[in-house]
Amino acid sequence: MKQKSLPKLIGVIGLCAVFYLAGCAGPGWKFIVTGDSRDGDNGVNTVILGELADEIADRQVDFVLISGDLVTGYNDQAALQSQLNTWIKTMQPVYDAGIGVYPVRGNHDLGEPAGVTAWNNTFKGAYALPDNGPAGEKLLTYSFTHKNVLVIGLDQYIRERQVNQAWLDMQLAANTQPHIFLFGHEPAFKTQHTACLDDWPAERDSFWASIEKAGGRTYFCGHDHLYNHARVDDDGEPSNDIHQYIVGTAGAPLRKWVGKYDGVNNNYTVENIYDVSAFGYCLVEVNGLDVTITWFERTGKGKYKAKEVWSYTASGVHQR
DSSP states (O other): OOGGGHHHHHHHHHHHHHHHHHHHSSOOEEEEEEOOOEEEETTEOHHHHHHHHHHHHHHTOSEEEEOSOOSOOOSSHHHHHHHHHHHHHHTHHHHHTTOEEEEOOOGGGOOTTSHHHHHHHHSSGGGOOOOOOOTTOTTTSEEEEETTEEEEEOOOTTTTTOOOHHHHHHHHHHOOOSEEEEEOSSOSSOSSOSOSGGGSHHHHHHHHHHHHHTTOOEEEEOSSSSEEEEEEESSSOGGGOEEEEEEOOSSSOOOOOOSOOOSOOTTOEEEEEEEEOOOEEEEEEEETTEEEEEEEEEEETTEEEEEEEEEEEOOSOOOO
């Protein structure tokens, strides 16, 4: 090997070491994902969401991601604000436990033209969300780092059923964490709702490719009121496929899937891993470079049982 190539080699080794150490440092930890809690008690299913709030607090997770449709929604600002206040009140045990709560908007949370004002009035002070999103999307789109992960919450309604790809690309390019978790409201690949990110297939494909390039393995969403775990294949190699987790299971009226991913899939093959029409949540456990995602399904009043598990190991090195 020529001497002049050594500094570059050392730099690569050093970068890999940084990612490895970042992934392995510290004990394992966990977070929860769920969404779609809207229903009839002032816009909120307070029974199911209340159960989930207790479950989240009892599990002593570090934070919870909420994939939209917190409330049924209302175009009147005062009415929408009241619904969001009911949601906050129902989730108060989680806040009181010191657990971070990170929601993004769903289509029912828009409440146009009052929605952004009501949202911003709700998620401030003790309930504030990260204020690092792109212009025009503050408190709606955002990112944060926690221990060895980068988390990105994506609003999909400033640009209808699209993400702010330019901002997302910058976030991913600047990332130094070995794990990446992205969440939004709408599925990238259709299950039950016709309206989803495949309304703009080229933009959806760019979004999906950016996750893979950055080393991500998952995308969490809601919109469909069910649990659906799918593997999205683009090259026949499962070890780098991204898994779509639809977790619209926090109280909205349950729906059933017909069993076909019959949207605009382009060059992707979508394979069903697990599907059920039930309330529940995903528990994500991070231990070094290893991630385990477990679906907990409601089996009775206040009872949630592990029903499906998938694990993977992050590469720890991101493509640039």
